[in-house]
Amino acid sequence: MVCLVSMCWSVSPSPWTGRIAVCGWSHAHKRCSPLGDSCLYRPWPVACQPCTRPARALCSGTRAPTDDTSCAEETDMPPKPAVSLAAVAGRRQATLELAQRLEQEGFSGIYCPSFGDGMGLCEALALSTHEIPFGTSIANIYTRHPADYAQTAALIHELSRGRFRFGIGISHGPTYERLGLTVGKPLSDIRRFVHAFRAGAGQAGELPPVVLATLRQKMLQLAGELGQGAVWANAARAHMPRSLQHLSAEKRHDPAFFLGNMVPTCIDDDKAAAAAVNRRTLSSYVRLPNYQNYWIEAGFEEEMQAIRQTIANKEDDKIPGLMSERWLQQVTLYGSAAEVREGIAAWYETGINTLIVVPSSTRGGQLVAFQELIEALR
Template identity: 30%
Template sequence: MEFGRLGVWCSTDRLDAAGLRSLLRSVEKEGYGTLWYPESRGYESIALGSFLLANSTRLVIGSSIANIYARDAFTARRALASLNALHDGRFALGLGVSHIPMVEGLRGHHYDKPVPAMRAYLEGIRRAGGEAPEGPVLLAALGPKMLALSAAQADGAVPYNVTPEHTRQAAQILGPGKVLAVEQKVCVETDKARARALGRRELARYMTLPNYVNNWLRLGFTEDELKDGGSDRFIDAMVLSGDAETVKTGLRTHFAAGATHVCIQPVTEEGDTRHRDAMLAALADS
C-alpha cells in the first residue's frame, strides 16, 4: 500500500457528513496520499472508515487509531478484510490502546498494561485468519517497548504528538521496511502569539493523559514545561508555526529523522475550514 509522502490527520468528530465530504475533496485535490482519523467519543471507527472510503476515489484511509477496547480482534481483522475487499485495497488499520478515561470511564472496560494488551490483541488478529492480515496493521507507539512490538508483529507505527527526535528513535527501533507515519500539528500563521494560543487550545486535552505526558518527559521536556498550558518551547515543538516555508522546513526534519510518511494536522480556530484548506494547499509540496 502506498501512503504517499504526505497525509492529513483530522479530528473527524467535529464534522458532519457534508463537512467530511468537503474535507475529502480538499485532501484529494491537493494530492495528499492518505487521510487519517481517530476514534474518540463520536463516530465509530469502522463505520466512519467505510464512509470515508465510499466518498473518496484514490486516498488511502487510515484509522489513527481504532481503539482495541472498542471491538475484539476477530472483528478488527474482518473489518480490515471487508473494507479492503470493498474499496480497492485502500484501508490501513491503525490500532491503539487509547487512554484510561476513554477505556474505563467511557466504555466501562478494565484498562490493561498497554504492551501486553496490544500483544494479545495482535495474536488474536493472527488467530482470526492466519499470519498475513488483509492490509497494513500499524500501532500507535510512543515508548520503546510498543515500538519494538510494532517492529516484531505489525507493519509499522503511527506515533502522535511527537518530535523529530522521537521519529529518529522510532526509526532506529522499527528498522528498515516498516511504515513510520508521524502526525505533526501545523499552523501557517506568522503571528506567533496567535499560533501558540491555537496550539495550547488544541493540546489541552492531551496534556491530562499520562501516556502523552510520560512520552514528553522521556523526550526531554520538564514537568514545569508541561504546566499551565505548556511552555513556548513545548508548544512550538508540538505545533509547527510560521509562514509556509518555515513549516515545510519543520516537516522535513521528520523525514530526515527517518519518517516514511508525515501526516499534517492543521490547527485552526474551531470550524475555520477556510484556514484549514489554505494550509493544506500551502503545504502540499513539503
C-alpha cells in the first residue's frame, strides 16, 4: 500500500503561492484538497506512516498520513529543492549515507552529474534509497553506446521502481578534446542517440523517462518532441519564462514533464564571500561559447562580450571581475539562509517544477555544504 503527496495550487499567477495537500491511498485514487483548478501530482510512491512531521516536511513528498485525512493539510511553503550529488573518490560510502539523509530530510530529488560516474551512483541510489526520485544530470551521450546505456538505465529503472530519470546531454568542447571524441551536430546527435537508446528496450526492458539537457530554443523544442523533460544548468531566472515559451502549453503544464534547473548555491551571512565561491564555480562555464551565447540571449551581452575579449587577450585573471553582480544574482543563489530560501521560492515562480541546488561552501567541501543546506531548509 502506498500514499501519494500532491502539490496543488490556486488560480493565482504563481503555482507555489498555493498549498500542498496530501492525496489518498493509491495511484488510482488521487485526491486533492479543493484549493483551485489544478493539481501537480508527484509520480513517486511513499511509505505510509504516522504523520508526525510539521507541514513544511510534507512539501517534499516523502511522508504521508495513515488515514484518509491529512495532517497539516495546507502550507504556503514551496517544496524543498532537489540537489546535485557526486560521488568523489574515497568518499563514495559517505555519499550514499548523505543521500539517505537527504531522503530523510525531505529533499525532492537527487541528480548526479557525469563526473564521479553519475550512472554508477544512480545504480547505488536505487538500492540504498527508497522514496526519493533521482537521475543523471547529465550523462554524456558520446562516452557510451546507446544500447549499453539502455541496459544500465533499464536496470536502474526497475530496481528503483520507477524513481529514475535518465538525463542526457552533449557536454562541451573541452571534454571532447580531453577524451579524443569526434562529434557531429548536437541536435542530430541527440536525436540519433534517443532513437538508438529506445531501440534497446526490446532486450533491456522498460526504459526510464529521458530528460534532455538544454539551454536555448532548438534543443528545448527537441526535448518537447522526443523527451519527457528538459534540464538547464546555470540558467538565468528572469529569462526562464521566456525560454519555456518555446515548449507547447501542453508540455509546460504537464506535471509528468520534467522542467529542472541546476543552480550553484552558497549559504553564508558574508554575502561577498558566498558570491566569490559562486564566481569560482562558474569560472569555467563563462569560457564556453554555448553558455556565452545563452547568457547574451538572456540579457548579459555586456558581460559576455567583455569576457570574450579578455579570453582573446589571454587575461584570464580578469574574468572574475567581469562576472557582474546582476548576472550572478540571476544564475546562482547566495547569501544568508533566508536569502537562499527566498531565491528557491522565486525559482519555482518561473515555471520550472524541479530546482536542483548545487551546494558549495565558504567553509569546506561538499559534505559541509550539504550540512549548511540541510540546516537552512529545516
